[in-house]
Amino acid sequence: MNVKHLNNNSKESSCKVTNDICLPDSDLPRVVIIGGGFAGLALIEKLKHKEVQVVLFDKNNFHQFQPLFYQVATSALEPDSIVFPFRKQFKGYKNVVFRLAEVEKIQPSSNTLITSKGKIHYDYLVLATGTTTNFFGMDSVAQNSLGMKDIRDSLNIRHMMLQNLEQAAITCDDDVRDALTNFVIVGGGPAGVEMAGALAEFCKYILPKDYPEYPSSIMNIYLIEANDELLSTMSDKASSKTLKYLKDLNVKILFNESVSDYDGSQVSTKSGKKILAMNLIWTAGVKGQFPKGLDEKHVVKGNRIKTDSYLKVEGSENIFAIGDIAAMITENTPKGHPQVAQTAIQQGKYLGESLLKLMKNKHIEPFHYKDKGSLATVGKRKAVADLGKFKFAGYFAWLLWSIVHLLSISGFRNRLMVGFNWAVSYFTYEKSNRLIIRNFKPQTVSQQTKLKIDNKEEVENITR
Numbered sequence: 001m002n003v004k005h006l007n008n009n010s011k012e013s014s015c016k017v018t019n020d021i022c023l024p025d026s027d028l029p030r031v032v033i034i035g036g037g038f039a040g041l042a043l044i045e046k047l048k049h050k051e052v053q054v055v056l057f058d059k060n061n062f063h064q065f066q067p068l069f070y071q072v073a074t075s076a077l078e079p080d081s082i083v084f085p086f087r088k089q090f091k092g093y094k095n096v097v098f099r100l101a102e103v104e105k106i107q108p109s110s111n112t113l114i115t116s117k118g119k120i121h122y123d124y125l126v127l128a129t130g131t132t133t134n135f136f137g138m139d140s141v142a143q144n145s146l147g148m149k150d151i152r153d154s155l156n157i158r159h160m161m162l163q164n165l166e167q168a169a170i171t172c173d174d175d176v177r178d179a180l181t182n183f184v185i186v187g188g189g190p191a192g193v194e195m196a197g198a199l200a201e202f203c204k205y206i207l208p209k210d211y212p213e214y215p216s217s218i219m220n221i222y223l224i225e226a227n228d229e230l231l232s233t234m235s236d237k238a239s240s241k242t243l244k245y246l247k248d249l250n251v252k253i254l255f256n257e258s259v260s261d262y263d264g265s266q267v268s269t270k271s272g273k274k275i276l277a278m279n280l281i282w283t284a285g286v287k288g289q290f291p292k293g294l295d296e297k298h299v300v301k302g303n304r305i306k307t308d309s310y311l312k313v314e315g316s317e318n319i320f321a322i323g324d325i326a327a328m329i330t331e332n333t334p335k336g337h338p339q340v341a342q343t344a345i346q347q348g349k350y351l352g353e354s355l356l357k358l359m360k361n362k363h364i365e366p367f368h369y370k371d372k373g374s375l376a377t378v379g380k381r382k383a384v385a386d387l388g389k390f391k392f393a394g395y396f397a398w399l400l401w402s403i404v405h406l407l408s409i410s411g412f413r414n415r416l417m418v419g420f421n422w423a424v425s426y427f428t429y430e431k432s433n434r435l436i437i438r439n440f441k442p443q444t445v446s447q448q449t450k451l452k453i454d455n456k457e458e459v460e461n462i463t464r
Contacts, residue, residue, distance in 0.1 A: 021118040023097055026053040029359055032113060032120065034103050034291070035128035036063050036086055039323030039344035041410075043126060046352020048093045052359065055122075057115060059102040061086055064151050065409050067341065068418070070191065072154035073161075073281075074198040075206075075433045076425060079151050081417040084410035106293030108316060113291075124355060127305060127313070127321040128348070131286035131339065134302075144264035145280035148191060157281060158433075159440035164278055166436070169213040175276065181219045182277035184267050186259050187284035188225030189233070190376040193242055195281060196223045197378040200249035210434065221251045222275055224267075226258045226284070231384070233338065234374050238384035241393040245378040259284075286339065288325045300327050304336060309366035311351055322347040328367065337369050341408075346370065375401045380426065 029052050033040050036058040047054050065082040072079050086098045101117040106125065113120050133147030146157050161183075168180040183199055185192050199221050207216040223230075223246065229239045230246075230253070246253060254273070261268040267275040288303035298306045298314045304327035306314050311326060313319045323344035327336035337343045346369060354364050373387035375397065383398035385391065402422065409415050 021099055021101070021115065021120045023053075023055065023099075023120070026095075028053045028095070029123040030055060030121070031124045031126065031355060032057065032122040033126045033128055034058075034113075035130055035323070035325075036060070036098075037066075037128060037130045037323060037344060038341045039130075039348040040126070040128035041089070042345045042348025043128065043322065043352045044090070044093070044096055044348075046349055047355070048090075048096055050095065050356060052095060052355070054093075054096045055120065056086065056090075056096065056098045057101055057103050057113075058086065058098070059100070061098075061100050063089065063410055065414075066149070067405055067408075069148050069151065069154040070195040070198050072151065073148065073157035073195065074202050075158055075162075076198065077418060077421055078433050079155060081414055081421065082409060083151055084414060089410060103291045106291050106319070108293065108319065111318070123318065125319045126351065127290050127319070127325055128323045128344075129288070129290045129325050131302075131324045132289045133282060134285035134287035135282065136285060138259070138261070141259060141262045141280075141282065144262050145186075145282045147282050148195070149286065156440050159436055159438060160279060162434060162436050163440060165207075165211060165219075168218075169211055177214070177218065179265050179276045179278045181214075182222070182275065183220070183279040183281070184222045184224065184275055184277045185281045185283060186224045187282065188223060188227070188230040188253075189283060190231065190374075192223060192225075192281075192283040193230055193246070194377055195283065196221055196246055196251050197249060197382070200246070200251050201379050204249065206434070222267075222277070223251055223253045224257050224259060224269070224284075225253065225255055228255050231376055234376065234384065235386045235391050237391045238374075238376070238386055238393065241384050242376065242378055245382045249379060286324070290321075290325055294319075300329065301335075302327070310354060310364060311347060311367055320351055322351055333369075340374075342372055343369060375404060377401045 031047060031052055032055045033043060034057050036056055040056060041063060044054055044056065062083040062085050068077060068082045071077040072082065090096045090098060101115040103113050103115050105114040107114065111122050113122060133149050135142040146160065147153055164180040168177045171177055185196050203216055203219040203221065207219055230242045231239050257269050257271060259267060260270045262280055265278050267277055267280060288305065290305060294305065295315055300306050305321040305325055307321050307326050307328050308314060309328065309330065311320050311322055311328065313321050324339040326347065329336060347367060350367050357364050373385065375383060375385050377383040377398055381395050381398050383401045384393045385397040385400055406415055406419055409418060
């Protein structure tokens with residue numbers, strides 16, 4: 001693999017009042033990384049203290065631990081437990097610079113980035129921009145539902161849920177109360193399954209204590225999956241066990257079904273079913289997000305960037321892509337690697353080592369992904385695990401899931417906070433973060449009492 005070293009450091013040799021972003025003086029080759037997710041951080045860990053200047057751009061000033069978004073959404077954790085400031089993370093990394101800005105355009109011909117705060121030159125560019133929620137072109141669903149790809153999404157879900165439960169205690173309209181207390185989750189992958197399990201436990205253990213005004217049976221949780229099984233990327237055993245766990249928690253699962261429309265109060269499916277609900281959480285798909293400037297012929301399904309076996313973007317000499325945004329298409333991976341944290345971390349580490357070798361003109365081996373297994377939790381003491389030939393479920397799978405996720409969180413304080421919250425919840429089922437600190441999509445009572453459904457019998461049949 002040959003990559004030319006393109007040095008533009010002379011243009012950044014001093015900090016001036018120009019359109020350029022000010023950076024520390026350096027004669028070292030500059031690696032610019034866009035995105036501070038799992039892939040970006042793994043790359044930085046490999047490049048820290050090395051003979052290279054690393055510049056990270058992100059629109060947030062913190063790293064987000066996405067696997068636990070659902071726990072923030074269901075009041076089990078506070079957001080500061082699973083986010084960690086970049087500047088604190090990079091304390092002592094003398095060759096790493098963080099800049100808070102959104103990259104708007106890549107100009108490969110001049111090795112330049114145009115950002116919301118100015119421009120910058122690079123020697124090597126790494127795209128680790130991740131994904132966003134994919135609503136598959138359904139504008140009404142996008143406008144009225146919530147995804148779960150950002151910590152703000154989790155807080156919005158929490159506030160939506162609590163506000164609607166409070167409003168349900170006020171209203172005397174049965175249709176409105178049903179809509180306010182029904183929850184629909186779209187997508188039977190790990191995110192959807194974990195969200196459904198957490199909501200079901202909230203309904204079983206928290207609702208009766210907090211809302212004695214109405215029975216907990218009024219809260220219905222629907223999980224809609226377009227295929228005929230849950231957790232389709234895991235084993236049949238994991239799928240069947242997950243189905244059993246969710247049914248035991250009274251989650252209503254609709255297989256071979258997909259959403260066609262949602263107006264904010266009624267979910268319509270392609271088969272004609274209608275579900276009355278003012279809470280819809282979308283976990284059914286993602287799509288890549290990255291700045292403008294790359295040739296569209298190198299973008300493949302899912303809006304991912306096609307790379308070669310060295311994670312270099314096709315058609316470029318010094319631009320790379322890692323993590324969820326990267327699609328390394330080979331005979332063994334015709335659809336690219338799975339879009340999970342494990343892949344992102346491995347690619348980040350690999351590229352860090354590769355870039356250091358490239359700068360010294362050393363031989364580079366292609367990237368090889370090592371599948372270390374998959375885990376998913378469905379509630380307290382209930383989880384499934386696929387670890388090579390070992391496939392198991394139940395308490396030990398849940399314990400393993402807890403340990404792996406706890407050790408993966410950035411920062412000792414965050415691990416301590418999450419561990420403490422989990423310990424309290426383990427013995428009490430308590431979720432102490434049930435606070436409405438800001439309004440989300442406020443609606444007037446007069447608007448809500450006008451809420452009706454065209455086919456109430458069909459909804460009641462689904463509920464029963």
